[in-house]
Amino acid sequence: MIEHDFDEDFVPIAAELQRLPYMSPSRGFADRVISGIDRLQPARVAPVLASRHLELHQGGQQAVVPRRRMGVVRATGRAAVGVSLIAAAAFMFFEVDVLTAILAAASTQYAFAIAAFGAQVGAVVLGPETIAFLQAGALQAVLLYMTLAVGLFGGYAAIRTAAHIAKRKAA
Amino acid sequence: MTPKSYTDVSDQQVVVFAQEGREDAYRELIKRYERPVFSLIYRMVRDNETAEDLAQETFIKVLNNIDRYRPEFKFSSWLFKIANNITIDHLRRRQVDTISIEGAPDAITAERARATAVTVTSGGESPLEELESRELGASIEKAIARLRPEYRACIILRHVEDYSYDEIAEIVKLPLGTVKTYIHRARQELREYLGDLR
Numbered sequence: 032m033i034e035h036d037f038d039e040d041f042v043p044i045a046a047e048l049q050r051l052p053y054m055s056p057s058r059g060f061a062d063r064v065i066s067g068i069d070r071l072q073p074a075r076v077a078p079v080l081a082s083r084h085l086e087l088h089q090g091g092q093q094a095v096v097p098r099r100r101m102g103v104v105r106a107t108g109r110a111a112v113g114v115s116l117i118a119a120a121a122f123m124f125f126e127v128d129v130l131t132a133i134l135a136a137a138s139t140q141y142a143f144a145i146a147a148f149g150a151q152v153g154a155v156v157l158g159p160e161t162i163a164f165l166q167a168g169a170l171q172a173v174l175l176y177m178t179l180a181v182g183l184f185g186g187y188a189a190i191r192t193a194a195h196i197a198k199r200k201a202a
Numbered sequence: 203m204t205p206k207s208y209t210d211v212s213d214q215q216v217v218v219f220a221q222e223g224r225e226d227a228y229r230e231l232i233k234r235y236e237r238p239v240f241s242l243i244y245r246m247v248r249d250n251e252t253a254e255d256l257a258q259e260t261f262i263k264v265l266n267n268i269d270r271y272r273p274e275f276k277f278s279s280w281l282f283k284i285a286n287n288i289t290i291d292h293l294r295r296r297q298v299d300t301i302s303i304e305g306a307p308d309a310i311t312a313e314r315a316r317a318t319a320v321t322v323t324s325g326g327e328s329p330l331e332e333l334e335s336r337e338l339g340a341s342i343e344k345a346i347a348r349l350r351p352e353y354r355a356c357i358i359l360r361h362v363e364d365y366s367y368d369e370i371a372e373i374v375k376l377p378l379g380t381v382k383t384y385i386h387r388a389r390q391e392l393r394e395y396l397g398d399l400r
Contacts, residue, residue: 056254
């Protein structure tokens with residue numbers, strides 16, 4: 032009870048205010064609130080038994096599961112587009128024959144497909160935490176592959192161009 | 203420590219468990235304060251759906267920022283502060299300053315008016331006492347509904363939630379003198395509206 036700091040004529044009103052009942056929100060209010068709390072969502076998708084593993088598990092879920100598939104698909108897509116552009120440029124500027132370009136592009140893309148498949152198998156065999164660690168370098172790996180692909184095509188195109196020039200000079 | 207029940211656990215301790223990500227701790231905090239927070243908001247906006255939306259927004263905001271809670275303050279004060287801010291912002295947006303005990307001001311149908319009208323419950327009394335109690339409770343609710351929203355928040359926090367003037371000033375983010383003035387004026391207005399009670 033709060034201290035009496037009002038006139039006597041307010042006492043009955045204060046008493047009535049004290050007696051005002053609490054009102055309740057509708058059923059399921061707590062569930063709706065819980066569904067709006069960001070940090071609890073991953074735990075509800077895949078509940079864990081030990082609370083001390085919760086943060087690690089949530090971190091793993093956030094870092095690995097949603098992003099792993101999207102990351103691999105996105106990287107594969109970008110690599111395919113990149114290789115196609117390089118192949119098209121090589122064909123247009125260096126007159127590389129179409130069959131060679133297609134085969135080279137396909138083999139490069141096949142390497143990414145193997146990488147994607149390996150990531151899926153690895154997730155099952157090694158577990159999400161290990162894959163999360165490995166995928167920390169995924170972007171670097173993509174850049175490395177891209178560099179190798181550019182180098183391969185660049186070198187190949189240079190050799191073909193040199194051979195072409197030499198052939199013209201000889202003719 | 204992992205309590206099976208939070209019955210004897212203080213708010214501060216429950217908050218610590220919530221900060222660790224325990225869903226049962228979140229639920230405990232909601233269980234403890236859903237009715238006081240909903241009641242405060244309802245008495246300010248006088249609309250069930252709006253009050254529930256604002257109460258939900260309050261809890262989500264508080265619990266999503268539970269890591270920012272400072273244990274030197276009462277958890278309930280922090281919660282009521284957020285609830286008051288959200289409600290006042292809502293009222294400012296909607297410009298709803300005068301409300302009716304018969305229903306929300308935007309209640310355009312009889313069904314909507316019934317849904318938003320104040321209902322006062324009581325228990326453990328004889329039919330006559332219950333009737334009197336309902337009449338008195340309804341009168342108080344009517345009188346509170348006629349107060350300005352700022353007065354409403356202060357008088358409810360003072361007389362329903364038993365907060366000190368200092369705590370109310372902290373909750374409503376107003377100077378202590380302003381809070382005292384608001385409560386004094388709210389009492390005067392309630393006296394006028396409830397003259398029959400004395």
